[in-house]
Amino acid sequence: MKETMQERQMALTLLKNESNRITRRLADAEHRLQTATAERSRLEQKLTKEQRDVMQLGKFSFLNKLKELTGKWDQQMEKEIAEAAEAEIAFNEAQKHVDDLTEEVAQLKAASINPDYVHLQEDWDDFLHEKELWIRQNDSASQATLQKIADDRVRVRSMIREVKEAHEAGEKAIRTLDQAIDKLNNAEGLSMWDTFLGGGLLVSALKYSEVNSSDDLVHQAQRALRHYETELSDVQEAATASFEVNKNDIFTFTDLFFDNIFSDFAVHSRITEGKSKLNGVLQDVRHTQAQLNRKLEEAEAELESLSSEEKSILLS
Incomplete structure (x- = not known):
């Protein structure tokens, strides 16, 4: 029963x-x-x-x-x-x-x-x-202990689910950030060629094509990061005093795109600046992912400990 x-x-x-x-x-x-x-x-x-x-x-x-x-x-x-x-x-x-x-x-x-x-x-x-x-x-005393173990198991399983969902969202954010950075690398190279070496009409056309397509990739990265932030908030909602994940205010990822796409020097400067910001956010996400991995290991270890404690009571 x-x-x-x-x-x-x-x-x-x-x-x-x-x-x-x-x-x-x-x-x-x-x-x-x-x-x-x-x-x-x-x-x-x-x-x-x-x-x-x-x-x-x-x-x-x-x-x-x-x-x-x-x-x-x-x-x-x-x-x-x-x-x-x-x-x-x-x-x-x-x-x-x-x-x-x-x-x-x-x-x-x-x-x-x-x-x-x-x-x-x-x-x-x-x-x-x-x-x-x-x-x-x-x-009985044993029943009270077993009930506490059951309650703790629910809490830990909920945490594991939230951490896994957040980690999955973080991996997607990393993929989209990598894609956006690759595209900006291409645009930066073409911009440098066009600005300092006089690349001509073809290079200018290719540069602006890369700039335009990177706009969508930057938006996809923004979307992935917003979802990541939501998942991390769920982890914090499920957390206890001994089980926290601090987002460290890394999600100020807006307005990275270009103020003026008509000046070669401005484009080159903004591409370089945008790529630098994206790399910074990417490192923050990877750091947070490492935190989530550690929390997942801790939670799974706690589940094993609860099972051992329950087994000890039932077999006593």
């Missing part, structure tokens, strides 16, 4: 933990979606303004004609186009972020209506009532 009682408690507790985690994640994702949508609207307004400035400067006016004659029109147009391009890059990234979060919210809503969760609270209440009756009839 007691083994069945402990098995039921373990199964129900794991379900409750999973249901609570999904609920917490859904609320967090909905909040982040609301914030991201507002930011996208702000950037869309900024982009519209910058595009309007370019169009306005391109229209005929006596003032524009005067700027053209004095040589200031070209400088002003170059500045306006650069600002519009920067605003477009920021808006495109914001749109991708909103799309990602919309998909995440939809997936979490689907997960939250799992049939296993429908009557979970009722099942838990019924179990607690049965357990109370059983304890009143069978209470």
Whole structure:
């Protein structure tokens, strides 16, 4: 009877933990979606303004004609186009972020209506009532110890699951970071050739092709890191005072892309800067992955210890 009682408690507790985690994640994702949508609207307004400035400067006016004659029109147009391009890059990234979060919210809503969760609270209440009756009839020191072992086993298994999920997300983040860095390496080499050796039209075209394709890879890395951060938060939620993972504020991974893609020197500088930041984040992720591996080993060792303690009581 007691083994069945402990098995039921373990199964129900794991379900409750999973249901609570999904609920917490859904609320967090909905909040982040609301914030991201507002930011996208702000950037869309900024982009519209910058595009309007370019169009306005391109229209005929006596003032524009005067700027053209004095040589200031070209400088002003170059500045306006650069600002519009920067605003477009920021808006495109914001749109991708909103799309990602919309998909995440939809997936979490689907997960939250799992049939296993429908009557979970009722099942838990019924179990607690049965357990109370059983304890009143069978209470003993050994039973109290066995119950504590069962509770600890649920806690440790939950931690192991969270750590494994976080580690898997970290490995994906490492892969996407490696891909983004490789692409930036290519763009950096072409930029250096174009800037300092006069690579010509073909090299310029190849350089901007690498720059454009690296934009998507940087976004994929951002998305993977946000997911990694969520998984690490779950690890911290499941942690105890003796079992912590500190993220060390490594996830400030935003706005790495280029302010001005029209100047060779600026592009080369920003590519180098962006690659340096990506390498720094990559090292932080690998450090955190090593921490997770150590925590996983500790948790698995604790499970073995609990099993040994339980066996000792049952065979005594």
